[in-house]
Amino acid sequence: MSRLQEIYTEYARMRDNGLDTKSAINVLRPHIEKLGKADRDELSATIKAYEMQLAESPPPSARSASAPEPAQGGKGGVIKRINPQQASAPPESAAARKEALPVSDPDATVVWKEAAPQLVKCPTCGKANQRGEVFCYACGNLLEPPRNTFDTNILSDGDSKPLESEFFGPESHLVLRLRGSTESYDLRPQDSAHELVIGRSTAGSAMNPDVDLKNKQAADLGVSRFHLSVFHDKENQAVLVSDLGSANGSFINGQRLLAKEVRVLRHGDELRLGRLVLIVSFRHPGGTTR
Numbered sequence: 572m573s574r575l576q577e578i579y580t581e582y583a584r585m586r587d588n589g590l591d592t593k594s595a596i597n598v599l600r601p602h603i604e605k606l607g608k609a610d611r612d613e614l615s616a617t618i619k620a621y622e623m624q625l626a627e628s629p630p631p632s633a634r635s636a637s638a639p640e641p642a643q644g645g646k647g648g649v650i651k652r653i654n655p656q657q658a659s660a661p662p663e664s665a666a667a668r669k670e671a672l673p674v675s676d677p678d679a680t681v682v683w684k685e686a687a688p689q690l691v692k693c694p695t696c697g698k699a700n701q702r703g704e705v706f707c708y709a710c711g712n713l714l715e716p717p718r719n720t721f722d723t724n725i726l727s728d729g730d731s732k733p734l735e736s737e738f739f740g741p742e743s744h745l746v747l748r749l750r751g752s753t754e755s756y757d758l759r760p761q762d763s764a765h766e767l768v769i770g771r772s773t774a775g776s777a778m779n780p781d782v783d784l785k786n787k788q789a790a791d792l793g794v795s796r797f798h799l800s801v802f803h804d805k806e807n808q809a810v811l812v813s814d815l816g817s818a819n820g821s822f823i824n825g826q827r828l829l830a831k832e833v834r835v836l837r838h839g840d841e842l843r844l845g846r847l848v849l850i851v852s853f854r855h856p857g858g859t860t861r
């Protein structure tokens with residue numbers, strides 16, 4: 572499989588398992604950034620085609636209150652045809668926009684339109700692009716900015732006071748130890764420009780996770796190739812994790828992470844990927860492990 576195919580395969584898998592576009596793109600960002608212009612264009616077209624198909628027949632995990640209604644008079648079709656007058660109409664209510672769907676045009680070429688077009692400013696060159704585009708038409712860079720702390724949705728335990736066990740500062744290290752072993756991984760998510768992915772590599776793949784559990788019986792224990800993402804919340808000085816639509820799930824102290832859920836990792840947590848258990852500890856330099 573080419574890198575392009577691998578990226579697309581992982582993208583589709585994550586989307587099929589309930590991740591939103593932004594989260595999926597963020598995880599794949601370091602791999603996408605290695606693609607040349609032609610490959611990016613091809614990936615962009617492939618992703619658009621996937622999203623159109625998803626809008627027509629969403630998998631059970633992607634169905635929601637905003638799922639498309641069948642078009643009037645259509646025989647089970649859900650594609651809404653939107654004429655140019657409507658397309659350039661002033662912005663409607665948020666609820667109306669939510670119903671806006673990608674549509675196919677009469678020429679059957681793939682287009683990506685919304686009833687109320689929304690423009691997205693390219694974070695690299697500043698040019699306005701249509702929402703729904705993955706890459707900037709002008710400079711070819713990714714349109715979604717890297718994940719920041721403002722769009723993480725942290726589910727708190729109802730206790731707003733930060734716990735000492737979740738403190739993870741600029742100097743801290745995240746140590747993941749395999750249960751029943753002395754082997755461990757020392758991570759510095761705050762030093763990484765992208766989210767760290769924990770998973771397992773497969774033979775012949777160019778896309779390896781940052782923490783590769785291949786040699787730890789990961790396949791037998793139900794670890795996915797791209798299983799969990801880890802990132803640093805600078806604002807709150809915490810480490811956050813999110814399941815990447817893994818086949819067998821991620822668990823913190825026995826509690827399963829839901830799709831799109833972002834959870835705070837704490838010193839002493841037991842992190843389980845499928846059936847592979849990692850013991851979490853935070854190491855703070857100058858002192859001992861808290």
Ligand SMILES: [Zn+2]
Pocket residue numbers: 693694695696697698707708709710711712
């Ligand atoms: Zn640009």
